[in-house]
Amino acid sequence: MQKLGDFKLPHFFNYPPYFTLQPVKDTRQKQVQLWKELILDYCRTQKIFVIGLEDDFPLFSNSAIERSLSHEARDIFLSGLVSDGRAEWMDKGHKKCLILWLRIQDWADCILRFVKDNGLEDSVMTVEEIRSGIESRGTELHGMDRTVLMRALRMLEQKGKLAMFKGSSADDEGVKFSA
Amino acid sequence: MRRRPGIGGLQTAAATRDQYRLVGENVARIKTDLMKEQLATFRSQLEDFARKHKNDIRKNPTFRSQFHEMCAKVGVDPLASNKGFWAELLGIGDFYYELGVQIVDICLATRSLNGGLINLQELCNLLCQKRKAARESVTEDDCLRAISKLKVLGSGFEVISVGKKKLVRSVPTELNKDHNEILDMAQGQGYVTVEEVKRRLSWSSGRAIDALETLLEEGLAMIDDGHKDGKRRYWFPCVSFVTTS
Incomplete structure (x- = not known):
């Protein structure tokens, strides 16, 4: 079994035709499905939030069998994730894709759990602290994408679970959790 | 004076025929009885054998296939009915029905990957993975038997030979x-x-x-x-x- 770092690749990754878009509908559906699952799985384990279509993303080519995905194939697989609500295009040209292996709602739940587990109700934290502070170490929040984090926080803010305020500099925003 | 055929002659002839028939019936009865007795002995022997080696038959695939071969030679099909004494004795009917269900399961699950045609060997491997808990190993021979039982469903399960390999077809292509x-x-x-x-x-x-x-x-x-x-x-x-x- 081939591995990428500590990630175990599925069997189909070594089967050349999966790197060519299949013309028959049923076969194509299955192909897209397998790729979507693989991309999500990989991003989740490797904590990857953004995939650039032109980048050397490790899943887009397999040197062992000398195959790589065409631009069209990459676009189709990621668009599949977008229509499932598991990804979003970051630009109109489909050059960068934000992968939501957890939906924004799930991230929001994650944050609430984190607040509860650490007794942070009524405390203040900066956004940076949530992403890279000692408290979040070992949780899913650690090292998460800033855009995704901000959107989850805004969602919570709308629900009245916290309040956000600007710090002294622009990139230093604070959060006050409510009980 | 020429003697004309009399009633006495006819009666003698009929009596002789009766005698022959009686003797014949006796012989036949003795033979059938003997046969029945032999069959009963054979059956009880086979039962004894099956009972004695029940575990081997269930657990050991080689032994199982040899047992099937033996049964086939004497014209007994242990799978013919789930209600027969074989089922009670061995639960062997259930074994193949269970296998059949699992085979259908695997064929359906992999259909979108292989178009409904699967290598028998691979089917067997997947089956073993699926049954890991049961710990009764399964051979290709068992798969073939289970698939032959699926035929009565008319669902188009079929084994085809392509070159040296055997493929199991689960779509009506x-x-x-x-x-x-x-x-x-x-x-x-x-x-x-x-x-x-x-x-x-x-x-x-x-x-x-x-x-x-x-x-x-x-x-x-x-x-x-x-x-x-x-x-x-x-x-x-x-x-x-x-x-x-």
Whole structure:
């Protein structure tokens, strides 16, 4: 079994035709499905939030069998994730894709759990602290994408679970959790 | 004076016939009784044997297939009925029905990957993985038996031979001789190209392309345009895609 770092690749990754878009509908559906699952799985384990279509993303080519995905194939697989609500295009040209292996709602739940587990109700934290502070170490929040984090926080803010305020500099925003 | 046929003569003849018949019936009865007795002995012996080796039959696939062979030789089918004494004795009927259900399960689960045609060997591997908890090993022979039982459902489960390999078909696709020859050819490297088909089988372009297109539409083949020689390859998951390691 081939591995990428500590990630175990599925069997189909070594089967050349999966790197060519299949013309028959049923076969194509299955192909897209397998790729979507693989991309999500990989991003989740490797904590990857953004995939650039032109980048050397490790899943887009397999040197062992000398195959790589065409631009069209990459676009189709990621668009599949977008229509499932598991990804979003970051630009109109489909050059960068934000992968939501957890939906924004799930991230929001994650944050609430984190607040509860650490007794942070009524405390203040900066956004940076949530992403890279000692408290979040070992949780899913650690090292998460800033855009995704901000959107989850805004969602919570709308629900009245916290309040956000600007710090002294622009990139230093604070959060006050409510009980 | 010539003696005319009398009633006495006729009576004697009839009496003789009766005597013969009686003797004959006796002989036949003795023979049947003997036969019945032998059969009963045989049956009880077979039962004894089955009872004694119940565990071996259930657990040891080689032993099981030998047992089946023996039963087939004497004209007994332990799978014929689930209600028979074999089922009570061995639960062997259940074993194959269970296997049958699991085979259907696997065939359905892998259908979108292989188009409903699966290598018997791979089916067997998947079956063993699935049954890991049961810890009764399963051979290809068992799979074949279970599949033969599935036929009564009329669901089109069938085992076809392609070259040396056996494939299990779970979709009603009719494969003609051309398709079989291509599958046979693909077993070597897992794929074929139009040129190879034309060359090796001496077919016209039309015939080769037509057969390959059908296989593609049935979901039995997948195309691969990624090789550097630029020639389209047709891969056949049923003979080359391994989901078990």
